[in-house]
Amino acid sequence: MIERGQVVKIKSGFARVRIERHSACGSCGKCGMTEKQKHADFYVENTLSAAVGDVVEINIPDANTAGLAFVGYILPLIPALILFFVSLACKWQVWLSILLFFVGLTLGFAVVALIDKLRKHKWTQSPTMQSIITVSNSEEKTKTEINNISNKGENENEQN
Secondary structure (H helix, E strand, O other), rough: OOOEEEEEEEEEOOOEEEEOOOOOOOOOOOOOOOOOOOEEEEEEEEOOOOOOOEEEEEEOOOOOOOHHHHHHHHHHHHHHHHHHHHHHHOOHHHHHHHHHHHHHHHHHHHHHHHHHHHOOOOOOOOEEEEEEEEEEEEEEEEEEEEHHHHHHHHHHHHHH
């Protein structure tokens, strides 16, 4: 999903881009905006050297919600259910089966926390800056010289 927003802050090579809610905006949740919010802020690597006040286009990738739901809800249940059914198969007391279920659930959430730490809390791709749009004299000018220069350089390398 490509959205336009205004750069409201630059810090450490990242731009905070504010996306305003549009009248055609639904409640798909891709941008993380709830129905009551009027805007959402995204932290985007400032690869195009945008300045505060510039209007930019950013690409917000689709999240794999099924995969995220599996990791958050189903993965913790797997060790819990295994321990529970093993204890039932061994004909242990019911209270011990329930206790083992909660031990397995705790173990499952610990595994999810470990996976989250190993992935450095990055479960989806980050938004990327596509182009800088500046508004002057009621005309929109796209400031994509950086992209054009890099594309020309690639084309020249291909020709050589």
